[in-house]
Amino acid sequence: MSAVTSIAGLLKVSAEKKLPLWKTVQLTDCAEQDMSEADSWEKMKNMLSVMREADQSYDSRRRSLSGLSGGDGGKMEDYVRSGRSISGPLVGEIIAAALRMGECNACMKRIVAAPTAGACGVLPAVIIPCGKAMGLPDERLIEALYAAAGVGQVIALRASISGAQSGCQAEIGAASAMAAAALTHMAGGTSQQIANASALALKSLLGLVCDPVGGLVEVPCVKRNAAGAVIALTAAEMSLAGIESRVPPDEVIDAMREVGEKMSPTLRETAEGGLADTETARKFRERDEAAIRHGPGLT
Amino acid sequence: MSIFDILGPVMVGPSSSHTAGAVRMGQMTRRLLGGEPESAEILLSGSFALTGEGHGTPRAILAGLMGMDPDDERIPQSFELAGEHGIKFSFGTVNLRNAHPNSALIRAKRDGRGVEVGASSPGGGRIRVFSLDGLPTSFSGEVPTLIVRCEDRPGHVSRVTGAVAAQGINMSKLQVERDTRGGTALMVIECDQRIPYKVKVAISAIEGIYNVTRLNPGEESK
Structure with a gap:
């Protein structure tokens, strides 16, 4: 089996070998890396454990070095617990989980880059709460991580997973496509539906720029994780309902690459445009150094 | 590229380039020095100088100098730990012309010997050494x-x-x-x-x- 460089290729190999999509991803990687299936599985199982540990270690009193992040995951949890959530407990918990993980990252906790550190909250925010709500065993969630990684790999190979190269669409966008694939697998979707869900999610985030305030992985990154997670849920639901992306996944990924190439460098992680160049962001930047030196710091 | 480059690495946040890569730079300097430094001077350049503080870059480089990996949860406490280990350290900025925006110059000493490592972190936690003891070079340590x-x-x-x-x-x-x-x-x-x-x-x-x-x-x- 050769390296998978397209979603179509992933589907073709899966169909030919009569394998679920996640298994094709695993076997392809094992062959490429000269790794046993058992070792690969253990490694992926560890990724799920680290995600859970980070989620459970969340402390809403913790603040980032800049003081810009922290506490929002706790606010969301309280709101969901109050029963006032418009969308109900599951969607509320997905939003809370994404915020928690994004804040863990901003506060220098241990996370799994998925596919990047800035977008690390999207995938666990759908896998952990939905896995629990659906009553799925861990094996199913680990399989879902393979499906997600396969989609992410194709995006990385055909386009990019770097905000500096293609904007936030390549980070939160890629993470959302990966999460949509994972969720569709968890719900028992076909390989075709998994691929389709990833296309629907990525399409929804096409054009998203990388404009971090003060150049830090905090604003708007943390909250975009929540948005990316909910878009992943939306995409998976549509795909499972039989709704198809009119533009196939590989073409969506290629379009993402093209959009990234046309994006001004000021909107690609340089913190020179968009939200990073607002009056508030400029003020923050001015007091940045002092705030970090004399601010609350890590607790 | 492995799927574990996509789902992974396991790392301490917030940034693969400014935190995980910074740990790797410290580790590389430690290896080139041949052990734990007694003193270190860390000079940040470009984006590292501008946003390094908020990304924990200085703490990350120091953690690497102490032999920690990018997923070590003690990274945020590296200043305090270095103090306990008796490592003298200082930070500053430098303008490294023609270097990648995410770069640093690290000077470390041990047993009367010193090294000066110029390295950059282009993304994903990977690094490249571009100068060693003032001589230009280019290596990543990803191959023997x-x-x-x-x-x-x-x-x-x-x-x-x-x-x-x-x-x-x-x-x-x-x-x-x-x-x-x-x-x-x-x-x-x-x-x-x-x-x-x-x-x-x-x-x-x-x-x-x-x-x-x-x-x-x-x-x-x-």
Whole structure:
């Protein structure tokens, strides 16, 4: 089996070998890396454990070095617990989980880059709460991580997973496509539906720029994780309902690459445009150094 | 590219380039020094100087100098831990012209010997050393690499590469730089196979060799 460089290729190999999509991803990687299936599985199982540990270690009193992040995951949890959530407990918990993980990252906790550190909250925010709500065993969630990684790999190979190269669409966008694939697998979707869900999610985030305030992985990154997670849920639901992306996944990924190439460098992680160049962001930047030196710091 | 480059690495946040890569820079300096530094001066350049504080870059580099990995949860406390270990450290900024925006110059000392490492972190937690002790170079440590600092004299390149070849190791890239004629020379040899300890012993025995460092991926020097 050769390296998978397209979603179509992933589907073709899966169909030919009569394998679920996640298994094709695993076997392809094992062959490429000269790794046993058992070792690969253990490694992926560890990724799920680290995600859970980070989620459970969340402390809403913790603040980032800049003081810009922290506490929002706790606010969301309280709101969901109050029963006032418009969308109900599951969607509320997905939003809370994404915020928690994004804040863990901003506060220098241990996370799994998925596919990047800035977008690390999207995938666990759908896998952990939905896995629990659906009553799925861990094996199913680990399989879902393979499906997600396969989609992410194709995006990385055909386009990019770097905000500096293609904007936030390549980070939160890629993470959302990966999460949509994972969720569709968890719900028992076909390989075709998994691929389709990833296309629907990525399409929804096409054009998203990388404009971090003060150049830090905090604003708007943390909250975009929540948005990316909910878009992943939306995409998976549509795909499972039989709704198809009119533009196939590989073409969506290629379009993402093209959009990234046309994006001004000021909107690609340089913190020179968009939200990073607002009056508030400029003020923050001015007091940045002092705030970090004399601010609350890590607790 | 492995799927674990997509789902992974496991790391302490917030940034693969400004935090995970910064830890790797510190680790690389520690290995080139041959152990834990007694003192370190860390100079940040470009985006590292501008946003490094908020990304924990100084803490991350210091953590790497102390031998921590990018997923070590003690990284945020590295200042305090370095104090406990008696490591003297200071931070500053520097303008490294023509360097990648995410770059740093790290000077570390131990047992009366010092190294100066210029490195950049282009993303994903990967790094590239672009200068060593003031001499230009380019290596990442992602493949087995041998770094030899020696007196600039005829025959050294031949004897060093001979010692590598004697172990049946294939060289994929060889770089040689020197400061002045007859001064200090730097050889960086990237190889296809793991570099065994006996290669280091054989090269160290050659007259005029100052220092030999082996970088084998996945093996930390103690």
